[in-house]
Amino acid sequence: IRYESAQFLISAAKLSQCPPETGYEVAFAGRSNAGKSSAINTLTHNKKLARTSKTPGRTQLLNFFDLGNSRFLVDLPGYGYAKVPAHMKIQWQKHMEEYLSERQSLRGLVLVMDCRHPLQNFDIMMLEWATESDMPLHIIMTKSDKLKKGPASKQLLMVKKELQQYGENVTVQLFSSLKRDGLTILKNTLNSWLAE
Ligand code: GTP
Numbered sequence: 001i002r003y004e005s006a007q008f009l010i011s012a013a014k015l016s017q018c019p020p021e022t023g024y025e026v027a028f029a030g031r032s033n034a035g036k037s038s039a040i041n042t043l044t045h046n047k048k049l050a051r052t053s054k055t056p057g058r059t060q061l062l063n064f065f066d067l068g069n070s071r072f073l074v075d076l077p078g079y080g081y082a083k084v085p086a087h088m089k090i091q092w093q094k095h096m097e098e099y100l101s102e103r104q105s106l107r108g109l110v111l112v113m114d115c116r117h118p119l120q121n122f123d124i125m126m127l128e129w130a131t132e133s134d135m136p137l138h139i140i141m142t143k144s145d146k147l148k149k150g151p152a153s154k155q156l157l158m159v160k161k162e163l164q165q166y167g168e169n170v171t172v173q174l175f176s177s178l179k180r181d182g183l184t185i186l187k188n189t190l191n192s193w194l195a196e
C-alpha cells in the first residue's frame with residue numbers, strides 16, 4: 001500500500017454520509033489532541049493532509065483519505081474536548097457508536113494515546129468495545145519524543161501488562177510523529193489489515 005499517495009476524499013458528519021462500504025478502511029481514534037491527525041500525516045508523508053492543531057477539537061468530522069485500490073484511512077473526531085457543549089458530545093457519541101458498530105468496511109482501529117497519559121477512560125472503553133466486537137486494535141503511544149528512552153519503555157511495559165487481559169487482537173507500540181519513530185511497525189500492522 002502506497003501511503004504517500006493518500007488523498008483527501010470526503011468529510012462525513014455521520015454514517016449515512018460515509019463513502020460506500022465497498023473497500024477496506026482503518027480508523028484512527030483517540031482523545032482530543034492525542035495526535036491522530038499528526039499520525040496520519042506522518043504515515044502518509046504529507047504534513048498538510050489531515051488538519052492538526054494545538055487546540056483540541058480540531059477534527060470534528062469523520063475524514064476519509066483514499067489510498068487507492070479501495071483502501072481508506074479515517075481520521076475520527078477526538079473524544080473529550082471539554083469546550084464542546086453537552087448536546088454535541090451526545091451527538092458525537094451517537095455518531096461514533098453508529099460508525100463503529102455498523103461500518104462493514106472497517107478492518108481495524110488505531111487507538112492513539114499520548115504516551116505520557118495512557119489508558120484513560122475513553123481508551124478503556126474503546127478497548128472493551130474492540131474486544132467484544134472482535135475488531136483488531138493497535139495502540140500507538142505517541143509523542144514518545146517527549147519522554148527519554150527509559151521512561152518511554154517503562155510506559156510501554158506498563159501498558160503491555162494492562163493489555164494482557166484483552167487478548168491477542170490488541171497490540172501496542174511507541175510512536176512519534178515528530179521524529180517519525182515507530183513508522184515501520186505501524187505500516188506493517190496496517191498492511192496486514194488492509195491486505196485481501
Ligand atoms: P483532535 O483533532 O482535536 O482530536 O486532535 P488530534 O488527535 O488529531 O491531534 P493533532 O494531530 O492535531 O495533534 C495535537 C497536537 O499535538 C499538535 O500540536 C501536534 O503538533 C502535537 N503532536 C502530535 N503528535 C506529536 C508527536 O509525536 N510529538 C510531539 N512532540 N507533538 C505531537
Ligand code: MG
Pocket residue numbers: 036037038051052058059075078
Ligand atoms: Mg485531529
